[in-house]
Amino acid sequence: MTTWQEFAAAAPRVSSIFARRHQQADRLCLLGTLRSDGYPRISPVEPCIFEGQLVIAGMPGTTKFLDLNRDPRFTLHNSIDDHDRAIASSVEGDDHGLKITIWKAGEPEQVTSPGQSGQGSPARLLP
Template sequence: MNWAGFAAAEPALARTAEARFAAYTHHVLATLRKDGSPRTTGLEVRFLGGELWLGMMPGSLKALDLRRDARFALQANPGDGTGMGGGDVRITGRAVEVEDPETKAGYVKEVEPPEPFHLFRTELTEVVRTFVEDDAHLVLEIWQPGKPLRTVRRA
């Protein structure tokens, strides 16, 4: 499911996630190396036209990882750790490289990235928001396609 589908299913969680990612420019992307071990790198993300986009420099290791194995995890930048307004947000899914010149041109018009670049749209498999409620409970909101939003509270 793309970002628009998720936002239609869970608009409040989608707004919170977008706000967390908008709070900082750089976030952490996890991909899988050839040997299956994780690779974490910095990344800028964009929410445009109902999609969550991942743009990367040509030939970057993270782009090569995603070409080989599309699975990813994306963690919102926590900042200095003192003002996690909206909580912590993690998105997992599959990244699909976009080669279509018209789609890439539309992205360039909005974002003006340095060219050339790799562009991936995302298919979401999970969105998780973690936050503290009333200074007493850790709360996890967990969304997966086709399932109702699940909320877990831990004391």
Template sequence: MTHPTPSNWAAFTAAEPDLASAAEDRFTAFTHHTLATLRKDGSPRTSGLEVRFLHGELWLGMMPGSLKALDLRRDPRFALQVNPGADAQMASGDVRIGGRAVEVEDSEAKAAYVKEVEPPQPFHLFRTELTEVVRTYVQDDTYLVVEIWKPGEQVRTLRRR
């Protein structure tokens, strides 16, 4: 079975602008979100994380030597869960992103990020390659709606009563 080539945020936005806009709105509504990485033994690790959407990319910045950064260096697979916020009903829905994180070593790319974000120095910077974006929300107080996007595919929408 072949897997489609992962997409960056710009490619996802071009392919599915409505879902991308809803996802970005949810992530920018709060500062901190939850990142899941894989430990050496393969078990999951969850950590708090800030994300940034800049220049067509979804960026993950981390403190130097952090366990989540070391996890991603060893195994780039991640899952990112939006902060549910103070609204226990999550009226805007829930968003999860899966993919691979690629550490940015290029000094010019890192300098451009620093110019806009001004993170504490030093830091790890990862750009993301998306393999899945999922949005779940309640429609008309009746249906649980799940929108699933994968690179090379159109959004698949499931509705449950």
């Protein structure tokens, strides 16, 4: 599992934007999971960084946690308004690690994964 420190070292700009937006939005984020029928589910969550881990807590047995127990892939979104610039980011995780996607107005989508190629965060453009 990737720690918050590893994520922040590999993607300092994304992690600082996430931390700032997380604070501004009173910690509210949207967690995207996959339902058992394969359709997406969006759930509001209030993650926190605790002992170096990004923690998403909630009531046991809720559908979002049943989704994650069945299929650990997820995406976590926070506010997409960065004052006058249109920018969005998402973090997706599965058994193979994290994938960070960044969208900026007028630019192609960029994807990076912490620890790729031993250098931390090389970005590759998606078609």
